[in-house]
Amino acid sequence: MSNDIESQLRAALRPVAPSEEFSQRLAANVASQHSTAHKSRRSGARLHPLAWWFSATLAASLVLAVGVHQHLQQQRLQQSGLEARREVIEALRVTSQKLNLAYEAVKSQSTSLTDEGNSV
Amino acid sequence: MNDDSDALDEQLSKARRGERTALTLLVQAHQRSVYSLALRMLGTRDLAEDLTQEVFMQMNGNLRTIESNRHLGFWLRQVTSNRAIDQLRRRARVQMTSLDEETQLFSAEEASDPLLQRHLQALLADLSPPARAVLLLRYQEDLDPVEIARTLEMPLNTVKSHLKRSLQIMREKTAAMQPMRCEGSSYE
Numbered sequence: 001m002s003n004d005i006e007s008q009l010r011a012a013l014r015p016v017a018p019s020e021e022f023s024q025r026l027a028a029n030v031a032s033q034h035s036t037a038h039k040s041r042r043s044g045a046r047l048h049p050l051a052w053w054f055s056a057t058l059a060a061s062l063v064l065a066v067g068v069h070q071h072l073q074q075q076r077l078q079q080s081g082l083e084a085r086r087e088v089i090e091a092l093r094v095t096s097q098k099l100n101l102a103y104e105a106v107k108s109q110s111t112s113l114t115d116e117g118n119s120v
Numbered sequence: 121m122n123d124d125s126d127a128l129d130e131q132l133s134k135a136r137r138g139e140r141t142a143l144t145l146l147v148q149a150h151q152r153s154v155y156s157l158a159l160r161m162l163g164t165r166d167l168a169e170d171l172t173q174e175v176f177m178q179m180n181g182n183l184r185t186i187e188s189n190r191h192l193g194f195w196l197r198q199v200t201s202n203r204a205i206d207q208l209r210r211r212a213r214v215q216m217t218s219l220d221e222e223t224q225l226f227s228a229e230e231a232s233d234p235l236l237q238r239h240l241q242a243l244l245a246d247l248s249p250p251a252r253a254v255l256l257l258r259y260q261e262d263l264d265p266v267e268i269a270r271t272l273e274m275p276l277n278t279v280k281s282h283l284k285r286s287l288q289i290m291r292e293k294t295a296a297m298q299p300m301r302c303e304g305s306s307y308e
């Protein structure tokens with residue numbers, strides 16, 4: 001008999017069926033899980049383009065907002081730079097006028113002193 | 121056989137598209153193999169039913185990656201064996217079953233010697249989990265050593281040595297049982 005162990009094992013190890021009750025429960029559970037998963041996959045597939053468009057629109061809006069903000073900030077900087085330039089030019093112009101006046105005053109004073117010396 | 125396989129390939133395609141009836145047919149076609157493997161690996165009906173359910177639930181999530189009915193059979197045997205080996209490694213030793221359940225580990229259709237069947241069951245339970253899986257895939261699922269090596273992701277030589285060693289142990293212990301049975305029968 002020991003030489004026949006392989007055929008004994010083959011005969012003894014034939015697949016056995018589970019109980020009918022378990023078999024029915026298994027089929028029901030697996031099918032139920034399967035249809036739930038299938039439905040969620042299908043709704044996921046329907047939602048996918050919507051989600052994609054939503055993300056794309058959101059990203060585009062963000063890029064636009066950042067661009068506009070940067071543009072406005074640059075404009076503000078440019079304007080304040082021009083204003084400062086105008087103020088500097090005005091200050092230089094006023095200074096130049098004052099210097100001219102001072103120069104004229106000094107010049108006229110020195111001319112009158114020379115004339116007085118000549119007359120003496 | 122090929123017609124059956126083609127029909128099940130078609131059921132697999134239908135199950136992938138979400139047809140419940142097709143999935144039920146696939147479960148029915150493979151449940152004996154999965155349940156028997158789980159039962160003989162784990163030793164009790166409750167654990168075997170739990171494992172069978174887990175394996176088929178896992179199959180649901182993997183249907184897209186399964187190419188054919190043949191591939192499904194391979195996949196189910198692989199997952200069942202690996203999960204059973206993992207469970208057994210977590211336990212020190214298989215919890216022995218009640219006498220009522222013992223007979224269910226072996227084929228009820230085979231009206232062979234019940235004493236020998238019980239003896240074979242005890243020998244099977246004494247084997248290490250990987251050796252038990254190798255023996256079951258060989259004699260229950262009728263896989264050759266190359267297929268067993270692929271299923272268990274084990275070197276071919278390891279499979280061969282498990283088979284050789286397990287059969288040797290079984291032969292020796294079954295031979296040792298013979299005189300006892302003869303003695304027993306002499307009292308009848």
